[in-house]
Amino acid sequence: MFLPVLERIGGLLEQKGRILVAIDGRCGSGKSSLADLIAERFACRLIHMDDFYLPPERRKRDWSEIPGGNMDLLRLEEEVLVLGKRGEPISYAPYCCREGKMGRVRILPFQNLTVVEGSYSQHPRLAPYYDLKIFLTCSAAEQEKRLRQREGERYPLFSERWIPLEERYFLQYKIPQQSDIVLDTGAGERRRS
Numbered sequence: 001m002f003l004p005v006l007e008r009i010g011g012l013l014e015q016k017g018r019i020l021v022a023i024d025g026r027c028g029s030g031k032s033s034l035a036d037l038i039a040e041r042f043a044c045r046l047i048h049m050d051d052f053y054l055p056p057e058r059r060k061r062d063w064s065e066i067p068g069g070n071m072d073l074l075r076l077e078e079e080v081l082v083l084g085k086r087g088e089p090i091s092y093a094p095y096c097c098r099e100g101k102m103g104r105v106r107i108l109p110f111q112n113l114t115v116v117e118g119s120y121s122q123h124p125r126l127a128p129y130y131d132l133k134i135f136l137t138c139s140a141a142e143q144e145k146r147l148r149q150r151e152g153e154r155y156p157l158f159s160e161r162w163i164p165l166e167e168r169y170f171l172q173y174k175i176p177q178q179s180d181i182v183l184d185t186g187a188g189e190r191r192r193s
Helices: 003-016 031-041 073-086 140-173
Strands: 019-025 045-048 090-092 106-108 113-117 132-137 181-184 189-191
Touching (some): 003 181, 019 073, 031 045
Parallel strands (some): 019 132, 132 181
């Protein structure tokens, strides 16, 4: 299922030499699995959007009304995307939601491929940095099944809060339509050139 994505990345690396890739999509659609597969196939720097949550005290009061309002997009841009585009090493401290604090600084040496995976990775502020934008989706029934298996008792938090926030973001910024590849991980692939 992911072979066309791997082939596209390989072709872009041959053509451009250095690329940045975004994997956005619905929670439970396989973003992390695809990112891990890419990391197995290519030497790359793998960045997770989950490392760039805004601490609650830094969020705007109406953050849930702002698509991506819970994400530190500026920090991601400055600490990852600008440096990745220039081909420089990347250094950042991941934010840990469960502990409510920044983690140990990660230093990622130069690689020709930088992959940013996670919801909000294709936010309009970030999208211009990418050479390839991938959107993963699956049916609502498949999403529920996967999230119930993965999250267990925490599933209601996804159905009541995180899924509606993501869907608003996808709709407002037309993320699937702005993507280079749209892949339905529950069915089949639709590609855009």
